[in-house]
Amino acid sequence: MPPRRSHKKSRNGCDQCKERRVKCDEKHPICSNCTSRELTCTYLKIPIVSAPGRTAHAVTDRSPDPPHQGQSQLKNQNKQPISSVVSAEPSFVLRDLELMHKFSTDTFQCLCGDQSDMDDWQVLIPQQASKHTFLLHGILALAALHIAATATETTHVLSYLDTALQYYNMSFVPFRQALGALTPVNCDAVFAQSAIMTVIGIALPRLNAQHRGECFSMIENMVTVFELLQGSTKVSRISRPWLKASMFSKYDFWLIETGDLDAEELVAIEKLSRLTTCIADAEHGSANREAIDLLRSCFAKFARSSHPVAILAWLVYTKKEFIDGLRMRQPLPLLILMHWGVLLNELGSHFWWAMGCGRDLVTELLAEIKSQDPVWEQALEWPRKMVGA
Structure with a gap:
């Protein structure tokens, strides 16, 4: 029997080939597999690495699939949007303290429409985060993204982008679980996290691509955000009676x-x-x-x-x-x-x-x-x- 031909492994294939678990020839803008099957072909990968200075916890993959090292991507509502590379929750180290301080003194304002919203996002939402880990991770991800968006040094930007990606990954699965089990107890936290995920979904892939010199499509990104938010209509429909008596009553569109x-x-x-x-x-x-x-x-x-x-x-x-x-x-x-x-x-x-x-x-x-x-x-x-x- 002749020896097997060696081939170079790659994790840069399109999203559709990855989901079908077939080899992708990585042709741009449309690979051969997607061309023959008349599928939309997308390359929405976002690299992710462990943030510097976060060595207090092990880094593995929480997903049942093999780890996708150095890559991450936003996906549809039934899947994790950015491939997670962390299994154990990071200990509450100095960067976490920095991020919570950033959110409660500055970042919270980016979620407010006027002065009347300030107390909700500065005080009440962080209080909810102490009870719901997915919201805590969402807050930390948004604060890290805010620092990355305003930083001037490239290494600084990339470090905080990595942290934002890391916490965004960690928040997603617990958030989807909470979304599927809405109660009067968690509806405020779920509503707040929906808003945070919308903001991150719009800003993070674009900023990440800009600073890593990667190709980026704003159209594809918005389609992904649409897909991520499809489950949020359930929040509005089911929790509307509860929201009337909550801090979010004034946010009813x-x-x-x-x-x-x-x-x-x-x-x-x-x-x-x-x-x-x-x-x-x-x-x-x-x-x-x-x-x-x-x-x-x-x-x-x-x-x-x-x-x-x-x-x-x-x-x-x-x-x-x-x-x-x-x-x-x-x-x-x-x-x-x-x-x-x-x-x-x-x-x-x-x-x-x-x-x-x-x-x-x-x-x-x-x-x-x-x-x-x-x-x-x-x-x-x-x-x-x-x-x-």
Whole structure:
């Protein structure tokens, strides 16, 4: 029998081949396997290493699969979004103290819409974190991400990015378990962690790719965030009666007062609606119309309230069929997402975690949507102008 041919092992294959456990030829942008099976091909890996100075605990892999050393990725709601590399919880060492201090004196503000939210996120949420480990790890991850986003030295940035990734990994599985077992006791913690995960999901992959010199797609990242938040609709539906009596009663999207859209916003939304009626799509048409109606509500609520929930709620309440359209890169869902990118750009002028994200999203979508149709060109013009792309 002839000897086996040696081959070079690689962990850089696409997400789809990894899930199917088949060898990927790693062709970009679409590998051969995905081409032949007509699948969307994504490379959403995010490297992760143990943070410097954290040698007080062993580093292994909590997943039943073999460890993916040096890699991590955001995945859908039923799987861990970033491959975990830690099994034992880290001891409460100096960096943890630093991160908790950072959150309670500074980072908490990035989750507040106005002064009335300050006490909730500065005091009450950390108190909840003492009872729910997934929330504690979420808080520490967000604080580490905040430090990384504002640091100037590359080694400093990467060190805190690693810590953010590490704690984000640790929070995910317990959070999904809590999400599947909502009670009046844990609903506040689950709601808070949903908000934290949304912020991290938007900011972390982009920042990580920038500082590691990796390719990055804002469109793919937003699809991943959509998928991560699909379970959060359950939080809103099941826990709504409990939230009415909690600190989060004022964060109910449907109770936020609406303002008036300005003339340009009205025209832009109307153009979207007209395009929807012109495109025959029995499978996604209803979901697209609902996404536009919800987008109109987001613009109206943000006109009255600058709270981020007025914008981020759109990610939670859009239908799965709309997200499927985004994943398949259908032009109309992409155009609707582009208009939401204008709102994300507005958040970027108020919150560090959204800075530049809206403009990057709209710019990438403009390159993705190519049409010679004057009706489409008119629909593209407003978001292009609003973000300065």
